[in-house]
Amino acid sequence: MATHITPCSSSSSSSSLTFSSEFNVCKPRKCCFSKRVSQVRPRILSRNHFQIKSSNGQPLNAVSMQDGMDGRPLAKGIKPEEEEVFFDFSDPEEVQSTLSIAVVGASGDLAKKKIFPALFALYYEDCLPENFVVFGYARTKLTDEELRNMISGTLTCRIDTNENCEAKMEQFLKRCFYHSGQYNSEEHFAELDSKLKEKEAGKLSNRLFYLSVPPNIFVDVVRCASLKASSANGWTRVIVEKPFGRDSESSAELTRCLKRYLTEDQIFRIDHYLGKELVENLSVLRFSNLVFEPLWSRNYIRNVQLIFSEDFGTEGRGGYFDHYGIIRDIMQNHLLQILALFAMETPVSLDAEDIRNEKVKVLRSMKQLQLEDVIIGQYKGHNKGGRRYPGYTDDSTVPNNSITPTFAAAALFINNARWDGVPFLMKAGKALHTRRAEIRVQFRHVPGNLYKQNFGTDLDKATNELVLRVQPDEAIYLKINNKVPGLGMRLDRSDLNLLYRARYSKEIPDAYERLLLDAIAGERRLFIRSDELDAAWSLFTPLLKELEVKKIAPELYPYGSRGPVGAHYLAAKYNVRWGDLSGEDS
Numbered sequence: 192m193a194t195h196i197t198p199c200s201s202s203s204s205s206s207s208l209t210f211s212s213e214f215n216v217c218k219p220r221k222c223c224f225s226k227r228v229s230q231v232r233p234r235i236l237s238r239n240h241f242q243i244k245s246s247n248g249q250p251l252n253a254v255s256m257q258d259g260m261d262g263r264p265l266a267k268g269i270k271p272e273e274e275e276v277f278f279d280f281s282d283p284e285e286v287q288s289t290l291s292i293a294v295v296g297a298s299g300d301l302a303k304k305k306i307f308p309a310l311f312a313l314y315y316e317d318c319l320p321e322n323f324v325v326f327g328y329a330r331t332k333l334t335d336e337e338l339r340n341m342i343s344g345t346l347t348c349r350i351d352t353n354e355n356c357e358a359k360m361e362q363f364l365k366r367c368f369y370h371s372g373q374y375n376s377e378e379h380f381a382e383l384d385s386k387l388k389e390k391e392a393g394k395l396s397n398r399l400f401y402l403s404v405p406p407n408i409f410v411d412v413v414r415c416a417s418l419k420a421s422s423a424n425g426w427t428r429v430i431v432e433k434p435f436g437r438d439s440e441s442s443a444e445l446t447r448c449l450k451r452y453l454t455e456d457q458i459f460r461i462d463h464y465l466g467k468e469l470v471e472n473l474s475v476l477r478f479s480n481l482v483f484e485p486l487w488s489r490n491y492i493r494n495v496q497l498i499f500s501e502d503f504g505t506e507g508r509g510g511y512f513d514h515y516g517i518i519r520d521i522m523q524n525h526l527l528q529i530l531a532l533f534a535m536e537t538p539v540s541l542d543a544e545d546i547r548n549e550k551v552k553v554l555r556s557m558k559q560l561q562l563e564d565v566i567i568g569q570y571k572g573h574n575k576g577g578r579r580y581p582g583y584t585d586d587s588t589v590p591n592n593s594i595t596p597t598f599a600a601a602a603l604f605i606n607n608a609r610w611d612g613v614p615f616l617m618k619a620g621k622a623l624h625t626r627r628a629e630i631r632v633q634f635r636h637v638p639g640n641l642y643k644q645n646f647g648t649d650l651d652k653a654t655n656e657l658v659l660r661v662q663p664d665e666a667i668y669l670k671i672n673n674k675v676p677g678l679g680m681r682l683d684r685s686d687l688n689l690l691y692r693a694r695y696s697k698e699i700p701d702a703y704e705r706l707l708l709d710a711i712a713g714e715r716r717l718f719i720r721s722d723e724l725d726a727a728w729s730l731f732t733p734l735l736k737e738l739e740v741k742k743i744a745p746e747l748y749p750y751g752s753r754g755p756v757g758a759h760y761l762a763a764k765y766n767v768r769w770g771d772l773s774g775e776d777s
């Protein structure tokens with residue numbers, strides 16, 4: 192697979208910003224995130240008051256710019272924020288706007304696995320506007336019916352609201368269409384445009400393109416879509432999948448190329464970890480609980496661990512993976528994004544720009560990553576229980592002599608007043624013993640601890656630890672010390688445990704649902720701004736180059752193991768023990 196980013200072609204230079212700027216948002220039939228809808232007093236709405244409520248419950252940028260432009264005062268007794276969540280389902284003007292979602296690369300793995308199911312889930316929850324269509328686009332020749340057959344097997348209904356499931360699927364599939372075309376053909380995108388126009392039937396049209404194709408095709412698609420299939424009278428937005436470049440230069444080049452056709456606010460660079468429930472909850476935990484924020488600094492936190500592991504290998508994605516490796520695949524984006532959210536200062540507001548400003552500041556305050564603070568590994572074949580687990584290089588799409596890391600651990604530091612000297616340890620690996628993603632916060636030892644003798648010599652074991660288990664089985668738990676009930680004085684380690692499945696009966700939405708909804712709503716908070724991306728690449732690019740230039744060989748670890756021992760030495764260098772391997776909850 193050609194994985195480099197092709198420079199923008201000269202044929203495209205004639206174009207200016209052809210995507211029209213955004214000025215409207217379709218209205219959903221029911222706001223899936225607002226419970227207040229029914230409590231708000233009705234009033235006559237103009238189109239400017241239609242609004243989808245995004246995942247942070249904030250008014251949406253795209254619409255709020257328009258709100259009040261008709262000069263009409265808000266209805267008496269209705270607060271502006273209530274105004275924004277009110278929907279008049281019978282409003283004739285809503286019926287005039289449409290949303291078209293084009294999934295480019297519709298025949299691919301991600302589209303089938305995540306995008307179509309997420310779109311259906313949004314439809315099932317009544318989160319999509321009244322008038323919407325989904326168009327699959329790819330080179331593979333398919334009819335509408337074949338696309339429907341292909342995706343129907345991947346759709347599921349919420350187990351907690353399993354009503355009218357079959358009927359809803361039928362209705363959804365009827366809104367799905369397919370157009371086969373080349374990714375670099377303006378003519379084929381013009382055909383797509385005609386089909387979209389036919390479905391949009393002269394209504395105000397908003398268009399969302401989801402680029403679910405390999406990265407070397409991004410620019411071609413954006414060029415063709417921008418020139419031939421952008422909306423003439425509504426907004427046009429583009430969700431761009433990762434990887435967004437493979438180093439600072441290629442990322443900057445990609446951004447430069449995309450910006451020939453798009454403005455920054457039309458580009459939605461997705462990092463699906465930002466759409467995960469527990470990652471969303473990180474800010475809520477920090478900023479809406481008095482007990483955590485005062486502890487959130489070097490004064491009380493000894494180290495922070497960001498851990499990602501999968502219990503399967505690259506299976507089927509070896510061709511892609513070998514060009515990127517685990518540092519680019521997981522650390523530079525998913526784990527670093529979590530780190531930024533974890534460590535940022537309090538933003539001025541929940542507005543996307545305020546949050547992203549704070550994230551950029553943290554990323555730019557990070558100490559350059561040193562080779563001696565990184566260890567890399569690669570899984571090798573392993574026999575267990577009469578079964579053979581293949582090594583990374585056994586994958587036919589991976590060169591036999593590949594030294595691409597499938598595991599990495601790193602110690603990172605933030606050079607600012609809050610975090611000076613606190614190790615942020617990252618660990619990411621494929622083909623390990625378990626699948627999990629978590630954030631672990633290990634607090635300092637209690638000074639002059641009166642109960643010191645009850646812990647023996649290992650004080651680390653007695654420190655408080657806060658764990659946010661992102662997946663599986665979402666949970667937030669705090670390890671505390673308590674007395675074992677009885678007449679003696681024996682101490683015990685216990686968990687104050689918020690286990691989501693025990694606390695909430697509602698199924699947790701998939702990250703792609705939240706992110707698609709936000710992109711439709713124009714909410715950028717959970718998408719990566721170009722300066723964030725630059726800062727993230729600046730941190731990792733010198734290290735990645737050094738690894739490549741010096742041809743550092745990864746430490747081999749058996750498929751299904753706990754990873755290379757080097758990760759323990761790295762942690763020990765900073766007096767840290769990996770919390771996931773402590774034996775208590777590993």
Ligand SMILES: NC(=O)C1=CN([C@@H]2O[C@H](COP(=O)(O)OP(=O)(O)OC[C@H]3O[C@@H](n4cnc5c(N)ncnc54)[C@H](OP(=O)(O)O)[C@@H]3O)[C@@H](O)[C@H]2O)C=CC1
Pocket residue numbers: 192193296297298299300301302329330331374402403404405406408432433434511
């Ligand atoms: N799959 C996953 O779990 C994840 C994927 N991503 C990213 O999402 C995007 C899509 O991923 P995924 O669906 O796995 O990708 P695929 O490799 O399945 O590609 C998607 C579609 O693109 C077309 N395509 C593939 N290779 C080429 C090529 N060399 N030239 C032209 N067209 C090609 C194919 O469609 P056709 O031949 O019909 O045109 C294919 O069905 C990628 O950027 C990936 O990095 C991100 C996170 C996770």
Ligand SMILES: O=C1O[C@H](COP(=O)(O)O)[C@@H](O)[C@H](O)[C@H]1O
Pocket residue numbers: 463501520521628
């Ligand atoms: O982005 C990616 O993420 C997946 C893991 O996502 P998850 O939501 O299943 O945890 C990973 O397998 C893949 O390699 C990577 O590209």
